[in-house]
Amino acid sequence: MRTLTRAALVMLAATSLIAADKPVATLQLPCESQYQDLSPTGNQLAVHCKGGGLRLLEVPSGTEQRAFPPEQHASSTVYSHDGNWMAFGFDDGSVEVIPTRGNGASKRWKPSSRRIDALNFFPDSKSIVVGPVDSPAQVWTIADAPTLRATLPFTFGGMTDSAVSPDGKIMVLAGDDTVLRWYDTSTWKPINDNRDFLLETFAVSFTPDGKQVLAGGADSRISVLDAATAKIVRQTPPEPGAYIVGLEVLSDLPRVATLYFDDAGEKSPHGLLWDLADSKSAPMGNGQVPTCGNQVGNKLWVCHTEGQKIIITAYD
């Protein structure tokens, strides 16, 4: 679920707001796939195969760079902010970090015996937050050999998402126990929390200025929290029958792209573009089913599939 979110959001916003340019790449799909991850540098596409397995394709050539077989199922994937690294979490509790270009060494280790459900790079790409299912979150530095820096427990359950402030000094962890916890990343001591949520938060994000934290989850609202006090300062109205699985603060804040799943599990995901200034929303997407997307340079790259092909289009 979480692997869909961020990329899909960016792409949903793009398709509704910006005029399309010509396709930048058309690749042959190596397998049936409902969603992919596009690297922030635009040079790699991770294709999640239906039924398991993952294929890494070079963009725009389509050359397969690596394949993970179905039995080595990647339960979570994330690119680093600079696009130079990609991390995979596996069902057996392993994590692998690979360079997306060049001949750098990949690193693989096993932080847990449980499936890795959530991963997040720090802004400097030198550390990563690992969330094994229903287990404490772990922070690892990966500049050299992976080294465990902190183990961050929950009352019960595990991590649903995490966000690191733009200056890297604060990390917010969202947990299955419905609590949002603030940590000082220099000491890994808890410095604040918010226990107002009755339901789980599935997506947290700092605003670009680091002054606010946005949270969305099963209550289907975007909650805006003061990053300094962890207090909720405002909330959008709920979206009945849905829950938030991803939110992306657009560069022209206060607009926030939000991705919802149907809580009955029957309808397709949908996106709303919220203006937090007036708590109004507009639907995103133009009817085409987007399957991945990311900001590449100053453009938004968006994918959709047509038959056995995946088409990546750049938007100004």
Added chain:
Amino acid sequence: MNLSRRELLERCAAFGALTLVTQLPLSALAAEWDDAEKKRQPTPFCELGPFYKREAPNTSTLRKPGDSGMPLTVSGVIYDTRGEIVPHAKLEIWQTDNDGHYDIEGYRYRALLNPGAKGSYSIDSVMPGHYPTRVCQHVHYLVTAPGHKPLITQLYFATDPVFDGDPDKNYKRDPLISSRELVRPVVIKGDPKQIIATVNFDLVMETL
């Protein structure tokens, strides 16, 4: 004749049915034997899932008059791995309704139970429906108790059509079912006009 473990061991030793090659007295052996038989394996973990909701109502009656679905009673006792009852545990249970829908806005089919000193619990509910993105019918459990690790698990039903009547062979059709032990037999009780499915689901917690 109902002999204690110690009396039984003494009698067996006297008649040559038991050979002791240990310095332990029979009383200690009997106590060890009893403890060994009481020991229980921890209930297998099964993940929390995305629809947990805090502050569920303190009730054992989840089914309201007129609710659709097969009436269901689930009961059990909360033990530790030594086989002792865990007193004063807190048990949170949530499930879908008969149509496979979780109540996100309210608290239908959600309950908080306090089993007390006896460690036993029972709920009246309905057989949960199939949530569209999950394979099997299930009931979520979160059990907490002082001095014990939180237990997160799910209960499944041997009568689930997904198993085609053979849960031993087919329980892995739901990739989230971590152990066959979580698939429990269902006993149908009551008269033809008021049947009810009953399931026993004891829970075993690990100490911290």
